[in-house]
Amino acid sequence: MRIIKTAFILAALVIVALEVAGVAGHAQAPVVTSPASSASLAAPTLPAVQAPASSTGRGYTIPVVDLAAETARQVVVDREAGQYLGHPTTVLLEDGRTMIAVYPKGHGRGAIVMKRSRDGGRTWSERLPTPASWTSSLEVPTIFRTVDARGVKRLLLFSGLYPIRLSVSADDGMTWSELAPIGNFGGIVAMASMVALKTGRGHYMALFHDDGRFFEEPAHVMGAPAPSNPAPPGAQPVRAQPPAPAPAPPGAPPGPPPAGQASNFGQRAFKVYKTVSTDGGLTWSAPEVIAAHPEAHLCEPGIIRSPDGRQLAVLLRENSRKFNSFLITSDDEGKTWSAPRELPAALTGDRHVARYAPDGRLFITFRDTTLESATKGDWVGWVGRYEDIVRGREGAYRVRLMKNHQDADCAYPGLELLPDGTFVTTTYGHWTAGEQPYIVSVRFRIDELDRRRAELDRRPRKPRSALQFPEKLGEPVEAAFSTAPPLDRAEVDPLAAGNRDGEAETLAVVPVVEGSETIPA
Numbered sequence: 001m002r003i004i005k006t007a008f009i010l011a012a013l014v015i016v017a018l019e020v021a022g023v024a025g026h027a028q029a030p031v032v033t034s035p036a037s038s039a040s041l042a043a044p045t046l047p048a049v050q051a052p053a054s055s056t057g058r059g060y061t062i063p064v065v066d067l068a069a070e071t072a073r074q075v076v077v078d079r080e081a082g083q084y085l086g087h088p089t090t091v092l093l094e095d096g097r098t099m100i101a102v103y104p105k106g107h108g109r110g111a112i113v114m115k116r117s118r119d120g121g122r123t124w125s126e127r128l129p130t131p132a133s134w135t136s137s138l139e140v141p142t143i144f145r146t147v148d149a150r151g152v153k154r155l156l157l158f159s160g161l162y163p164i165r166l167s168v169s170a171d172d173g174m175t176w177s178e179l180a181p182i183g184n185f186g187g188i189v190a191m192a193s194m195v196a197l198k199t200g201r202g203h204y205m206a207l208f209h210d211d212g213r214f215f216e217e218p219a220h221v222m223g224a225p226a227p228s229n230p231a232p233p234g235a236q237p238v239r240a241q242p243p244a245p246a247p248a249p250p251g252a253p254p255g256p257p258p259a260g261q262a263s264n265f266g267q268r269a270f271k272v273y274k275t276v277s278t279d280g281g282l283t284w285s286a287p288e289v290i291a292a293h294p295e296a297h298l299c300e301p302g303i304i305r306s307p308d309g310r311q312l313a314v315l316l317r318e319n320s321r322k323f324n325s326f327l328i329t330s331d332d333e334g335k336t337w338s339a340p341r342e343l344p345a346a347l348t349g350d351r352h353v354a355r356y357a358p359d360g361r362l363f364i365t366f367r368d369t370t371l372e373s374a375t376k377g378d379w380v381g382w383v384g385r386y387e388d389i390v391r392g393r394e395g396a397y398r399v400r401l402m403k404n405h406q407d408a409d410c411a412y413p414g415l416e417l418l419p420d421g422t423f424v425t426t427t428y429g430h431w432t433a434g435e436q437p438y439i440v441s442v443r444f445r446i447d448e449l450d451r452r453r454a455e456l457d458r459r460p461r462k463p464r465s466a467l468q469f470p471e472k473l474g475e476p477v478e479a480a481f482s483t484a485p486p487l488d489r490a491e492v493d494p495l496a497a498g499n500r501d502g503e504a505e506t507l508a509v510v511p512v513v514e515g516s517e518t519i520p521a
Contacts, residue, residue, distance in 0.1 A: 057324075057344065057345050058324075058345060058370075058371040058372045059345050059370065059371070059372035059373065060344065060345045060346035060370065060373070060394055060398070061346075061394060062346055062394045062395060062396065062397050062398060063397045063398070063453065063456050064374065064375060064380075064397065064398045064399070064400055065397055065398070065399045065400070065449055065452040065453050065456070066399075066400045067399060067400060067401055067402075067442065067444065067452075068378070068400050068401065068402050068403045073442050073443050073444060074402070074440050074441070074442055075121060075122060075123075075124075075440065075441040075442075075443070076438065076439070076440055077101060077115060077124050077426060077438075077439040077440060077441055078103075078113065078115060078124070078127070078438060078439045079438035079439070080436075080438070081435075081436075082436060083105060083436055084105070084106050084107055084110075084436045084437055085103060085104075085105060085113070085428055085436070085437060085438050085439050086103060086104055086106065086107050086108065086140075086412070086428040086437055087103055087104055087107075087108055087140040087141075087412040087427075087428060088101050088102065088103035088412070088413075088414055088426050088427060088428060088439055089101070089102060089103075089140075089141065089142045089143050089412075089414045090102075090143070090414030090415070090416055090424075090426050091143045091144060091145050091155065091414075091416075092416040092417075092418070092424075093145070093172055094153075096120070096418060096419040097117075097118055097119055097120050097418075098116065098117070098118055098172070099116070099117040099120065099121050099416060099424070100114065100115070100116050100117075100143060100155070100173050101114070101115050101116075101117075101124070101414060101426055101439070102114050102141045102142075102143050102157060103141065103428065103439060104137060104139075104140060104141060107409075108139060108140050109137065109138050109139060109140075110137065111134060111135040111137065112130060112134040112135075112137045112141045112157075112159070113127050113130075114127070114128045114130050114173070115127060115128060116128060116173065120418045120422070120424060121416070121418075121424040121426070121441050121443065130176065131167060131176050131177070131178045131179070132178065133165075133167070133178040133179040134159075134167070134176075134179065136179070137159040137179070138159065138160070138161040139159050139160035139161050139188070139189065139190065140160070140189050140412060141157055141158065141159050142157070142158045142189075142190070142191050142192070143155060143156065143157050143158075144156045144158075144191070144194045144206075144281070146194075146196075146202070146204055146277075146280045146281040147201075147202065147280060148201070148202035148279055148280025148281075148282075149200070149201045149202040149279075149280070150202075152170070152280060153170075153172075154168055154169060154170055154280060154281060154282075155168070155169040155172065155173050156168060156281045157169075157176070157179075158182075158190050158191045158206075159179055159190075160186065160187050160188055160189060160190030160191075160208065160214070161186050161187075161188070161214045162185075162186030162214045162215070162216070162217055162218060163181035163182070163183065163184065163185065163186050163217070164181065164182050164183070164185065164186055164187055164190045164191075164208070165179035165180055165181050165182065166179065166180060166181075166182045166281075167179045167180075168281075168282070182275075182283070182284045183275075183284060183286065183287075184217070185215055185216070185286070185287055186210065186214040186215055186216070186217075187208040187209060187210040187214060187215060187273060187287070188208065188209055188210050188211065188213075188214060188299065189208060189209065189299070189300050189351075190206075190208035191206035191207060191208050191275075192207055192208050192209070192300050192301050192302065192351070193206070193207050193301055193302050193303040193314075193353075194206040194207070194303070195303045195305060195312065197276070197333050197334065198309070198333055199333055200278060202277075202278060202279055202280040203276070203277065203278050204276070204277045204280070204281055205274050205275070205276050205277075205303075205333075205334045206274070206275050206276075206277070206284070207272065207273065207274055207290070207301040207303060207314065208272075208273055208275075208287075208301070209270060209271060209272045209273065209298065209299040209300060209301065210270075210271060210273065211268035211269065211270050211271075211297070211299070212268050212269050212271075213268065215271075215273075215287075268297075269292070270292065270293075270296075270297040270298050270299050270319065271289045271291070271292045271298075272289065272290050272291035272292070272298055272299065272301050272314075272316065272328075273287035273288060273289055273290065274287065274288055274290050274334055275287045275288075276334075290314075290328065290330075290334070290337045291314070291316065291326075291328050291337060291340050292340075293326070293340050295320070295322070295323075296318050296320060296322070296323045296326060296340065297318060297319035297320040298316045298317070298318065298319075298326055298340060299316065299317045299318075299319050300316065300317040300350060300351050300352075301314045301315070301316055302314065302315045302316075302351065302352035302353055302354060302364075302366075304354045304362070304386065304389070306386050306390075307356070307360060307386055310331065311329055311330065311331050311390075312329065312330045312333070312334060313327060313328075313329045313386070313389060313390060314327065314328045314329070314330075314337075315327060315343065315347065315352040315354075315364070315389070316328070316340065317349070317350045317351065317352075317369075318348070321369065321371075323342055324342045324343050324344065324345050324347070324348040324370075324371070325342075325343045325347055325348045325349060325352070326340040326341060326342055326343060327340070327341050327342075327343050327389065327390070328340050328341075329390060341392075343389070343392070344392060344393065344394045344395075345370050345371065345372070345373075345394075346370075346382060346394040346395055346398060347364070347382055347389065347394075347395070348368075348369060348370040348371070349366030349367050349368050349369050349370065349380065349411075350366055350367040350369055350408075350411070350412075351366055351367060351411065351412045351413070352364050352365075352366045353365050353366070353413050353414065353415045353425075354415070355415050355416070355417045355423065356417070357417070357421070357423075357446040358417075358421045358446070359446065360385070361383060361384065361385055361396075361446065362382075362383070362384060362385065362386060362389075363381055363382070363383055363415070363423055363446065364381060364382045364384075365379070365380070365381040365382075365401065365411070365413045365415050365425050365427075366380065366381075366382075366411060366413070367379065367380075367408055367410060367411035367412070368380040368408075368411075369408060375398070375400045376408070377404055377407060377408035377410070378400055378401075378402065378403055378404045378410070378411075379400070379401045379402045379404060379410050379411040379413070379427055379429055380398055380399060380400050380401060380411070381398065381399040381401055381425070382395055382397075382398055382399070383395060383396045383397050383398075383399065383446070383449060383453075384396050396453070397449075397453050399449060401425065401442045402429060402431060402440065402442065403431075404429045404430050404431070405430040405431070405432065405433040405434075406430035406433075406437075409429070409430060409437065410427065410428060410429030410430060410437065411427045411428075411429060412427055412428065413425050413426060413427035414426040414427065421445050421446070421447075422443055422444070422445055423443070423444055423445065423446070424441055424442075424443055425441065425442055426439065426440070426441040426442075427439070427440070428440075
């Protein structure tokens, strides 16, 4: 009998040890690559990615500061009845006042529009003259400032799909070259982000993605006659572009698939690329893959440099909508990269753009595509520290900038920080129900957001269970069951992330601040 008991105890210990090993096997590895591990990443292959991706939760627990009803913060940059205006990017010049915005007349494609503000985004010019080739843009235009080794300043405007083309201005956007290819390659949302490298003055790294459709020249375009728009002297001739495909569905990445290819979109191989310039952005290296995943669809890279300047972090949209957004990091100026890791749900979204506030915290703006969120599909922001990102923490709080009224078709934002600490973020969206999207800026300071965040803690809270989220601010919140009468006017403060299934989550309901307006229709 003693032998049997001993054997039983040993078997139980073995089972427990196996279970512990199994749990450990599913633990996430650290995101930040250490100096000791960087040598192992120097091989030409990408870091190994285990499948499936680990889950970090479908919702978030940090509060949301809602600015959507504060119309005094909003500036209409451009609006045209019946015309879709989308996907802007911005650049702030060295005087701290002059801002340039570029965007397409269409969903991720169409003639590029340019406007200028000379007062930090409070007022905007009429639409400005642009080169003839800008009407042929097939993608979201992106604009960046560069300075070469001789100190020459330029503005670069990119337009993607195949081939990625570049237009250059040497006089702060007063005149531009025609769009011309930067190489024999293409991509989607090119360039999604760019960063100055520490490898030399005038060195830059730009990031973009592709899903296999546009990286190489489409066969049916080979040999087609060149367009009539002349290229700058010495540039490669601009090839004819493929026929215009049908518009993408709302919320899909810009660069819609050619006719007949939409059905297998979900099976495409998403890859994130880098390309490097050492002459201030005039020429670019052959692209290299820096991130891919066997299941997740990684795209639209947004790059951030750490406060100490030693690390680069890239936030990635996840387009299969099965996972949260992802993160990769580099400790050697983009030569090697960590394996992709899921971010907390609080940072899940599309087209992340980040700037540091004067106090060293980050504000990141993006389209909310969190799997469970009270603001899903809206234009939002995130406040936190760089360390929160790389350590997998949720951050301090979220911000709803504006309410979007159609699907998730909004928020490829520009983001600038003025000398007085004011953030100006600019994007498109269906800001008026039933109308085409238009371009709006929102202005705020980080201390203003902090005060709004503090207000949430001072308001009386009445816990509820299984809440149904209001479609618009100002509509009453109805509880499936509760122990207190419903409030007449309320907004949801998602201290427990938006659980639309009404299971095992408690939300706090807080009254609307007196004097706030309802969201515009």
